[in-house]
Amino acid sequence: MTAVEESSSEHTGRPMRADARRNYLRLVDAARQVFADQGGGASMEAIAKQAGVGVGTLYRHFPKRIDVVEAVYRDDVDALVGRADEGMEAADPWDALEGWLRAYVAYARAKRTFLNELHEAFEKNPDLKPASRERIGAACNRVLVRAQEAGAARDDVDGEDLMQLVSPMCMAANLTEDQGDRLLLMILDGLRPPTR
């Protein structure tokens, strides 16, 4: 259940008007794009412009700058968790696992472009970080267990282990894009069942 899917106003419980809902979605996408292009310091004006709305509209949906950051982050986490669930219906469990881990690396890379701002959001809302970590860990576990049950992945690691390995790798300050990709390939090879 994501923030928008509720589609209800803060206090009334009434559904959002269609234009408001459309603009909300546009704004979150615009913000993600602008943060990726210009970094976490991008201006509110730039985000509104990218979304094709006025700043007033932006501030109607997100009263403070930090609220935009939080919304983008929540949406990223939702997408990542959602991707795991899609993967559960995919034909090949191993491909699903590989695909999800690639998605995780992309997610982590995007996060790094506005890490400072995110840090503030975590400070303001202490539950946000652990709750997200928990959801992501569980998603990872679902995909991994399915691959393990199909005999496609070694079964002496669990989702927590895997996140413990991949997450810090992605966060390292000096990780290049190529390096991340190569390390992921190595991790994937290590994840296959040992041939003996």
Place this chain on the structure above:
Amino acid sequence: MTAVEESSSEHTGRPMRADARRNYLRLVDAARQVFADQGGGASMEAIAKQAGVGVGTLYRHFPKRIDVVEAVYRDDVDALVGRADEGMEAADPWDALEGWLRAYVAYARAKRTFLNELHEAFEKNPDLKPASRERIGAACNRVLVRAQEAGAARDDVDGEDLMQLVSPMCMAANLTEDQGDRLLLMILDGLRPPTR
């Protein structure tokens, strides 16, 4: 050798003029004070005012806001390391150790008031953090070894161990002042040589 003690202009190598030197020191102290009072988001104007100088003077010494943050941090680290060296001449090795650890806790508390800004400084200047950690670790070790040689401290831990214990404790987001003090007392008791 601290930044000011060189007392020389960036390129000329000539010594700083007396008023410039005086204002530099005032500005660093003022910035530390203002960050402590108002948090890391304090304005440049507030810092200049606290130092009793114009903003122009502030910017002459520190071209960018981040340079002020870095200067305060460097000064804090210098003071902390300097305190260790003073402790080496103190009468009682245990008191020196205890005093230094208290100074470390105070240093860490001060750091937390402008952690976000400091994080940026570390990003901009990747050597700063490891170099400082190294200096502080070495200082800790000097004080600790002296206490150990005097038989005042248990000798199955080293300076690195101690920092590894105290540093994360201080950084924890929800540490209260009292809690920090109580935990330090406990650590100090644990540091005494085991009675057997």
Place this chain on the structure above:
DNA sequence: ATACTATACGGAGGCGCCCTCCGTTTTTCA
């Protein structure tokens, strides 16, 4: 002691950014 120069000071003001306010527009519903 004095005059001269290099250096430093101060603060008004430019610019950009966050956010508010309110007149205008759009959606919703009877």
Place this chain on the structure above:
DNA sequence: TGAAAAACGGAGGGCGCCTCCGTATAGTAT
């Protein structure tokens, strides 16, 4: 279809970073 409710847009207030340049002062040569 018409009126009320909801949302939109963007000008502008206020603040914060930083620049610029006229003024003041420390250092130096005579």
